[in-house]
Amino acid sequence: MDYQNAFEAAVRRVKAEGRYRVFADLLRRKGEFPVARWRAPDGQVKDVTVWCSNDYLGMGQLPCVVESMKKAIDDVGSGAGGTRNISGTTHYHVELERSLADLHDKEAALLFTSGYIANEATLSTLGKILPGLIIFSDELNHASMIAGVNGARCEKHVWRHNDVAHLEELLAAAPKDAPKLIAFESVYSMDGDIGPIKAVCDLADTYNALTYIDEVHAVGLYGLRGGGIAEREGLMHRIDIIEGTLGKAYGVMGGYVAANEIVIDAIRSLASGFIFTTALPPALAAGARASVEYLKSAHELREKHQERAATLKLRLAEAGFPVMPSVTHIVPVQVGDPVLCKRMTDMLLDDHGIYVQPINYPTVPKGTERLRLTPTPLHTDAMFDALIEALRDVWQRASQQDLAVKG
Numbered sequence: 020m021d022y023q024n025a026f027e028a029a030v031r032r033v034k035a036e037g038r039y040r041v042f043a044d045l046l047r048r049k050g051e052f053p054v055a056r057w058r059a060p061d062g063q064v065k066d067v068t069v070w071c072s073n074d075y076l077g078m079g080q081l082p083c084v085v086e087s088m089k090k091a092i093d094d095v096g097s098g099a100g101g102t103r104n105i106s107g108t109t110h111y112h113v114e115l116e117r118s119l120a121d122l123h124d125k126e127a128a129l130l131f132t133s134g135y136i137a138n139e140a141t142l143s144t145l146g147k148i149l150p151g152l153i154i155f156s157d158e159l160n161h162a163s164m165i166a167g168v169n170g171a172r173c174e175k176h177v178w179r180h181n182d183v184a185h186l187e188e189l190l191a192a193a194p195k196d197a198p199k200l201i202a203f204e205s206v207y208s209m210d211g212d213i214g215p216i217k218a219v220c221d222l223a224d225t226y227n228a229l230t231y232i233d234e235v236h237a238v239g240l241y242g243l244r245g246g247g248i249a250e251r252e253g254l255m256h257r258i259d260i261i262e263g264t265l266g267k268a269y270g271v272m273g274g275y276v277a278a279n280e281i282v283i284d285a286i287r288s289l290a291s292g293f294i295f296t297t298a299l300p301p302a303l304a305a306g307a308r309a310s311v312e313y314l315k316s317a318h319e320l321r322e323k324h325q326e327r328a329a330t331l332k333l334r335l336a337e338a339g340f341p342v343m344p345s346v347t348h349i350v351p352v353q354v355g356d357p358v359l360c361k362r363m364t365d366m367l368l369d370d371h372g373i374y375v376q377p378i379n380y381p382t383v384p385k386g387t388e389r390l391r392l393t394p395t396p397l398h399t400d401a402m403f404d405a406l407i408e409a410l411r412d413v414w415q416r417a418s419q420q421d422l423a424v425k426g
């Protein structure tokens with residue numbers, strides 16, 4: 020085996036498919052977000068406005084979050100020092116899990132090192148806990164859910180995105196007595212649409228299925244206390260397992276599931292992705308708890324966030340840009356071509372100090388390549404003006420270059 024060649028071929032393939040990723044070297048400075056310092060490949064450093072962060076509310080720089088992390092480091096040092104079972108459970112972890120259980124009005128919650136691991140470890144473990152399980156998974160579920168569903172090594176059926184009639188067809192065709200789990204998301208992060216939570220819960224009742232929802236792009240942002248879309252719609256009690264992250268709206272890191280005591284106890288006891296890994300550093304748990312608690316009563320911040328997103332959609336549409344029909348804080352603008360999309364984001368960064376990552380296949384289907392804008396309460400009207408001016412410029416220039424190339 021020519022290993023060198025094999026690795027080169029793999030990278031070449033990724034490049035040929037337009038999937039090669041280039042990371043922007045950014046330095047966020049506390050108190051300045053969404054402005055950050057960008058180090059260009061030639062070493063030059065300049066200020067840019069970040070338009071694609073998942074720190075949706077800027078909580079990563081909120082003094083009470085930062086201070087509680089600093090204090091925890093001063094009090095107990097850096098790492099957890101072990102897995103949760105072997106000396107890695109600190110009071111910070113215990114308190115954060117209590118705070119998350121309370122957020123979702125569930126009996127218990129379980130922390131993981133990321134939202135990815137929470138999904139992967141929980142879903143795959145449900146396959147071990149429930150012999151003969153059949154999982155019904157929305158076709159647009161996140162990669163971490165797909166990994167978990169595959170890891171469950173059980174029968175699975177993929178239902179067409181948000182199509183409850185298709186879900187019902189599949190449920191009805193499954194053996195009546197088989198254990199069933201319906202896995203879906205609340206806010207889908209690339210289109211900004213929302214899963215049909217009530218209809219799924221109704222079907223789950225009819226077919227005696229468990230429900231599993233990923234609220235990663237909704238926790239902190241929706242519901243009276245930030246419990247997500249299920250809280251907003253008064254449906255949290257009808258969802259068996261709620262999964263979320265502490266790395267997006269909460270501005271820190273970590274993932275979790277919240278459910279009944281016995282469900283959490285079983286997952287805690289059997290999930291490899293929970294058992295065999297070092298616990299989150301106590302300081303992260305402290306910061307996350309401060310953030311979760313803060314957002315339980317920060318409804319004005321959530322309203323401001325929604326206002327910013329609605330205003331941006333309106334302003335982009337008025338300016339003639341093809342804003343996709345999102346019903347949430349995610350503002351996707353369709354470009355429809357991977358090369359054009361990349362060229363535009365390069366121009367935005369180089370010429371206008373605006374950072375937005377192109378979203379290309381396979382993250383979204385070919386032909387729907389887009390800019391995914393995520394305005395925060397900290398994006399000002401002046402930033403909106405600058406964005407729209409910049410988009411006008413790059414849309415025109417990038418399209419002209421495209422025509423010139425196609426000749």
Ligand code: PMP
Pocket residue numbers: 133134135136138161163204208233235236264265266273274
């Ligand atoms: N679920 C969804 C829907 C996501 O978009 C993501 C992250 N992009 C995750 C789970 C994973 O969360 P985390 O970043 O905390 O690992």
